[in-house]
Structures are given as structure tokens and as C-alpha cells.
Amino acid sequence: MTTLNNKEHVVILGAGPAGLATGHELSVSGVKVSVIDRNNFVGGLCNTNVHNGYKFDLGGHRWFTKNEDLNNWFRRLMGSEVVWVERISRIYYDGGYYSYPISILNVIKNTGLVTIAYxxxxxxxxxxxxxVFNKPIKNMKDAYVAQFGGKLYDMFFRRYSEKVWGLPCEKLSSDWVSQRSAGLSIWTVIQESLLKTKSDNESLIEEFMYPRDGYVRIPERMAEDIVAKHGAEAIKLESTVTRIKYHGPNDFEVVYSDANGAETSIPATTVVSTIPLGVLPRIMEPACDQAVIDAARGLSFRALVTVNIILKKERVSIDTWLYIQDEDIIFGRLHEPKNWSKAMVPDQSTTSLVLECFCTKDDHIWSMTDEEIGQRCIEDLEKKLKFIDSSEVIDFTCVRTLQAYPVYDLEYADKIAVIHDFLAGFEGLHIVGRGGTHRYNNADHSIEMGLLLGRKILGYEVNHMDVNTEPEYHEIKTSRDLKRDYYVVEEECN
Ligand SMILES: Cc1cc2nc3c(=O)[nH]c(=O)nc-3n(C[C@H](O)[C@H](O)[C@H](O)COP(=O)(O)OP(=O)(O)OC[C@H]3O[C@@H](n4cnc5c(N)ncnc54)[C@H](O)[C@@H]3O)c2cc1C
Incomplete structure (x- = not known):
């Protein structure tokens, strides 16, 4: 193990879950860290917005990992703040409700035997x-069809995927499916729903953990520990990193500008980046060549407008999530925060909803005003889903997020390879996290990557880039699940 000397200063770009987890792991070991974020809050995509006492996550965020050791780390971090939430997810498709994950019995009930036979x-x-004939899997459509067949793909995956990504499934990489549902076979679905013979070692998850006061409490807890160890100046908010100057191995200068545009430069022996992989090469000095700039520009994101609605009504739905396939409904997913934790609403005679409208910067959804998007959502809730009466709406707000979903187009892996080659020339620079690696991470993946990167910087032989590459479906717990004893134990934290 390498011993870091007291001149070591690890500068972390981004105070989302990945950056904070790296900072947490390093700071509990006494390493000086500075975490810099452009937002005026910690948490990145895991933020919880508060409006008149109502708390709204940026789309429903649950805590779930198959890694029991990481679960233990999470429980230690969150202490008594954790609540258990029963999972009831449904798909709204052509006017009917289908349970998700798909249940064969439920499909038969809704559509009849002819559809299921087809x-x-x-x-x-x-x-x-x-x-049998080894037809190659070239894109997302092929991957879904190979796993579920053409009819189930068309019913449950095509329209929703195209709503999320804004592209036909033929133009998207199959990697997303293999990361998200590899190992979820039609047989697991049949076993779960038809035979009800959940074996001891393989089952779809039915409950998950959640921080009582909203998901942002996870990054906030990590930030609290970092500040307790190194003082408030260890986390610099409203600070946008604009340049990273490389003077040689483990010798960097990180330049950031504050809300007024004033620039500050701090020295770093190690730089950890969670800012988008398509941005990082373009702020490195010495600069990259045109091929790298082109590759970086080619890594795109889907954006998100979340519409947060407060309602004079005790409850709207039973769901933890409801996935909306139908194209004529503007949002693609909704959740009712109260169904996750009662503490998300200040008055139990009222409730709230979060509606996710997937879009791309400047497209027809993004270009609508907040008032227009909000009113359209209310109309769809009232007239199409028949969930509410518009007179029950007390208030609504919209939150716009540009870098919500890293897009896996057909060339994304080649572009990432070009960028990796360029970044390999900077000794002491590490990438981590969802946008940071352009990998479709959940928060637990980003945290696991961050913790492992912290360990790696401390000199342990671990590879944070292996996280979220396991060929197992995230939502099946099996007795083969990983148990990694990598994370700092409680005694060491104190
Ligand atoms: C709608 C939605 C629902 C989700 N649901 C779940 C769920 O149920 N469960 C789950 O586990 N995960 C969920 N996720 C994923 C989860 O939000 C992400 O995996 C997680 O937030 C990624 O953390 P990160 O630190 O890697 O990246 P981010 O959260 O994106 O953090 C990156 C940080 O870098 C900062 N930054 C960027 N550029 C700069 C710059 N130039 N200078 C300074 N700072 C900069 C950003 O402000 C941000 O704070 C969901 C995501 C979305 C969008």
C-alpha cells in the first residue's frame, strides 16, 4: 500500500454520489480532499428539491445493491434514517395496467390467451x-427481442425505451440492455409470476431501502462526514471547474470560477473527475487534438424536466413507480413521494407527484415554458389517466436537468476509447461516476465506484472501473452475489 504524505491533495470535480464517495473514503483515512461542484447543493442527480415543505426527488430514487458489503456501508452511513419501501411498479400500456417486472399471469388477465400465445x-x-442460428445482436431492439421475443418487446420495451432515449431502439447500443437486464430471462419471469416458486437463491426484489427525508440525504451524509473531518472549505459549491493544467505526474492545477465569474486556481496531486466524460478532455491543458474533441462532442445526454405537483387529495396511486408507455402522454414515469416515505409531505391529508418528461435540450418538450409543461402534465393526469381532478392541484414546480441520461448510441464505445487514450497521458487523473465515465450507473454503482477509487488512490489493488460491468440483472438477488470487504469499517471512520 502506498502511504500518501501530508502534501497530498486530492481535488474532486463534482459533489454527486461518486465524487463524495471518493472524498469520503479518502477523508476518513486522513487524506486532504477538496470537492468542487457548480451547483449550490451537494448530490448531483440525487438531489431532493423542497417546495413549501414538500420534498421531491429528481425522479424516484431507490437504494438497491446486490453487494451486501455496500449495503452494510450504507446502513452505517445512514443510521436510523433508513426506511423500507414495498415495491409496487406498474406499466401503463394502451389504457391498461401491467405489473413490472412483467408477470405472465397479469398479461394473460389483461390481454387474453391469444396475445400470450402469440x-x-x-x-x-x-x-x-x-x-440456435447465432443471429448477431447489433442494437437495443435485437437485445430485447433475443431476450423476450418480438411481441413482449413491442408491448413493454419499445415505446418506453424510445420515450426515454428519443431514438428508435435500432439506433441504440445493446449494451444498455445487457447492463440492465442481462440474466433476466423469460424463464425468471414465468417462474416468478406463473409458478410462484421463488427459489431461495433467485428472486426479483420486492422491497428496497430509502432515506426517510429524501434521497439527497445520502450525499448529504457523506458531505457531513467530510466537513466534520476537514472543515467546510473541503466542499466548494457554486464553483465551476473550467480548466485543469497538467504540469507533470501528480502535479495539477485546477481552475474554477465562482458564481460571479471570479477564477481561483488550486494545486492538486491527484484529480478525480465526475464531470461529463465529453467535457473533461476539452478542459485539459495541454489540449487534446481534433479527433478527441470530435469524440468528446459525440457523447450526448438525454435531458429531463421533472414536474412536481402538490395535490389536495390523500393519495393518487398505490405505485412506487408507474411507467407510461403511451406516446400521447407527455411524461414517461411518475411516482408519489408519500408512497416512499410519509416524511416527503408535510400534511398527510395532501399528497404530491413527480412526473418525468424525457427530452433533449431545445426539443419540443424542453422548449415549452414551465407553465406549459405543468399544465400539459395536469391535463394528461386528469383526462388520460383519470388520476386527479385539476381542481385538486394546489401548486406545481418544474426542475430542468440537462445531463440526466448518458446516451449509448451505436458508436459511443469507440468515442469513449478515443477519450480514454488521451486521458491516459495524465498521470494522477482518474475518472469515476455516471457522467464521469459515460456509464449508465445507478447511485449505488457511482458510490461503489467512488469508494473503490478512494481505496485505489490509497494504494489498494482494486479496480473501480469494474463496477456496473457484471453480467447479472440488477434486480435479481442470488446467493452468488458479490460480497466485497473493501469498505472502511465503522471503527476506522471514527
Ligand atoms: C430520473 C432519474 C432516476 C434515477 N433513479 C435512480 C434510482 O432509483 N436508484 C439509483 O440508485 N439511481 C438512480 N438514478 C441514477 C443516479 O441519480 C445517478 O447514478 C447518480 O446521481 C450518479 O452520481 P454521480 O456522482 O456519478 O453523477 P452526478 O450525480 O451527475 O454528479 C456529478 C456532479 O458533477 C457536477 N459537475 C459537472 N460539471 C461540473 C463542472 N464543470 N464543475 C463542477 N462541477 C461539475 C454536477 O453539478 C454534479 O453535481 C436516477 C437518475 C435519474 C436521472
Whole structure:
């Protein structure tokens, strides 16, 4: 193990879960860290917005990981703040409600035996094509069809995926499916829903942990520990990193500007970046060449407008999430924060909803005013879903997020490879996190990556880049799940 000397200063770009986890792991070991974020809050995409006492996550965020050791770390961090939430997710499709993950019995109930027989036939056909004749899987559509057959793909995956990504599934990489649902076979679905023979070692998750006062409490807890160890100046908010000057191995200068545009430069022996991988190479000095700039510009994100509605009504739905397939409804997913934790609303005779409208900067949704998006959401809730009466709406707000979903187009992996080659020339620079690696991470992945990177910087032989590459479906718990004893234990934290 390398011993870091007291001149070591690790500068972390971004105070989202990944940056804070790296900072947490290093600071509990006594290493000086500075975490810099452009926002005026910590948490990145895991923020919880508060409006008149109502708390709204940026889309429903649950805590779930198959890594029991990480769960233990999480429980130590959050102490008594954790609540357990029963998971009830449904898909709204052509006017009907279907349970999610898909249940065969439920599909039969909603659509009848003819549809399920047709779904079975298309599955057999795709099994023949992809498993027997080895038809190549070239894109997201192929990956879903190979796993579920053409009919179930069309019913449950095509429209929602296209709503999230704004592109036809043929133009998206199959990697997203393999990261999200590899190992989820049609047989698991049948076993779960039809035979109800959940074996001891394999089942779809039915409850999850959640911080009582909103998801932002996870990054806030990490930030509290960092500040307790190194003082408030360890976390610099409203500070946008604009340049990183490299003077040689482990010798950097990080330049950031505050809300008034005033620039500050701080020295760093190690730099950890969670800012988008498409941005980082373009702020490095010495500068990159045109091929790297082109690759970096090519890594895009889907944006998100979340509409947070407060309602004079005790409850709207039973769901933790409701996925909306239908294109004529502007939002793609909704959740009712009260169903996750009662503390999310200040008055239990009222409730609230968070509606996620997926979009791209400057497209027709992004270009609508907050008032227009809000009113359209209320109209869809009232007239199409029949969930509310518009007179029950007390208030609404909109939150706009530009870098919500890293897009996996068909060339994304090649572009990432070009950027990795360039960044490899900067000794002491590390990338981590969702936008930081352009990888579709959940918060637990970003935290796990951050903790491992902290360990790596401390000299342990671990590779944070392995996280979220396991070929196992995230939502199936099995007895084979990883148990890694990498994280600092409680005694060391004190
Ligand atoms: C709608 C939605 C629902 C989700 N649901 C779940 C869920 O249920 N469970 C789950 O585990 N995960 C969920 N996620 C994913 C989760 O939010 C992310 O995985 C997690 O926030 C990623 O953390 P990160 O630190 O890697 O990145 P981020 O949270 O994106 O943090 C990056 C930080 O870098 C900062 N930054 C960027 N550029 C600069 C710059 N130039 N200078 C300074 N700072 C900069 C940003 O302000 C940001 O704070 C969801 C995400 C979305 C969008």
C-alpha cells in the first residue's frame, strides 16, 4: 500500500454520489480532499428539491445493491434514517395496467390467451434465430427481442425505451440492455409470476431501502462526514471547474470560477473527475487534438424536466413507480413521494407527484415554458389517466436537468476509447461516476465506484472501473452475489 504524505491533495470535480464517495473514503483515512461542484447543493442527480415543505426527488430514487458489503456501508452511513419501501411498479400500456417486472399471469388477465400465445411464438422464433442460428445482436431492439421475443418487446420495451432515449431502439447500443437486464430471462419471469416458486437463491426484489427525508440525504451524509473531518472549505459549491493544467505526474492545477465569474486556481496531486466524460478532455491543458474533441462532442445526454405537483387529495396511486408507455402522454414515469416515505409531505391529508418528461435540450418538450409543461402534465393526469381532478392541484414546480441520461448510441464505445487514450497521458487523473465515465450507473454503482477509487488512490489493488460491468440483472438477488470487504469499517471512520 502506498502511504500518501501530508502534501497530498486530492481535488474532486463534482459533489454527486461518486465524487463524495471518493472524498469520503479518502477523508476518513486522513487524506486532504477538496470537492468542487457548480451547483449550490451537494448530490448531483440525487438531489431532493423542497417546495413549501414538500420534498421531491429528481425522479424516484431507490437504494438497491446486490453487494451486501455496500449495503452494510450504507446502513452505517445512514443510521436510523433508513426506511423500507414495498415495491409496487406498474406499466401503463394502451389504457391498461401491467405489473413490472412483467408477470405472465397479469398479461394473460389483461390481454387474453391469444396475445400470450402469440408472445410465446415470437419468443420461440427469436430463441431459434439468436440462440440456435447465432443471429448477431447489433442494437437495443435485437437485445430485447433475443431476450423476450418480438411481441413482449413491442408491448413493454419499445415505446418506453424510445420515450426515454428519443431514438428508435435500432439506433441504440445493446449494451444498455445487457447492463440492465442481462440474466433476466423469460424463464425468471414465468417462474416468478406463473409458478410462484421463488427459489431461495433467485428472486426479483420486492422491497428496497430509502432515506426517510429524501434521497439527497445520502450525499448529504457523506458531505457531513467530510466537513466534520476537514472543515467546510473541503466542499466548494457554486464553483465551476473550467480548466485543469497538467504540469507533470501528480502535479495539477485546477481552475474554477465562482458564481460571479471570479477564477481561483488550486494545486492538486491527484484529480478525480465526475464531470461529463465529453467535457473533461476539452478542459485539459495541454489540449487534446481534433479527433478527441470530435469524440468528446459525440457523447450526448438525454435531458429531463421533472414536474412536481402538490395535490389536495390523500393519495393518487398505490405505485412506487408507474411507467407510461403511451406516446400521447407527455411524461414517461411518475411516482408519489408519500408512497416512499410519509416524511416527503408535510400534511398527510395532501399528497404530491413527480412526473418525468424525457427530452433533449431545445426539443419540443424542453422548449415549452414551465407553465406549459405543468399544465400539459395536469391535463394528461386528469383526462388520460383519470388520476386527479385539476381542481385538486394546489401548486406545481418544474426542475430542468440537462445531463440526466448518458446516451449509448451505436458508436459511443469507440468515442469513449478515443477519450480514454488521451486521458491516459495524465498521470494522477482518474475518472469515476455516471457522467464521469459515460456509464449508465445507478447511485449505488457511482458510490461503489467512488469508494473503490478512494481505496485505489490509497494504494489498494482494486479496480473501480469494474463496477456496473457484471453480467447479472440488477434486480435479481442470488446467493452468488458479490460480497466485497473493501469498505472502511465503522471503527476506522471514527
Ligand atoms: C430520473 C432519474 C432516476 C434515477 N433513479 C435512480 C434510482 O432509483 N436508484 C439509483 O440508485 N439511481 C438512480 N438514478 C441514477 C443516479 O441519480 C445517478 O447514478 C447518480 O446521481 C450518479 O452520481 P454521480 O456522482 O456519478 O453523477 P452526478 O450525480 O451527475 O454528479 C456529478 C456532479 O458533477 C457536477 N459537475 C459537472 N460539471 C461540473 C463542472 N464543470 N464543475 C463542477 N462541477 C461539475 C454536477 O453539478 C454534479 O453535481 C436516477 C437518475 C435519474 C436521472
Amino acid at each position: 408472445a410465446g411464438l415470437t419468443y420461440l422464433l427469436s430463441a431459434l434465430q439468436y440462440s
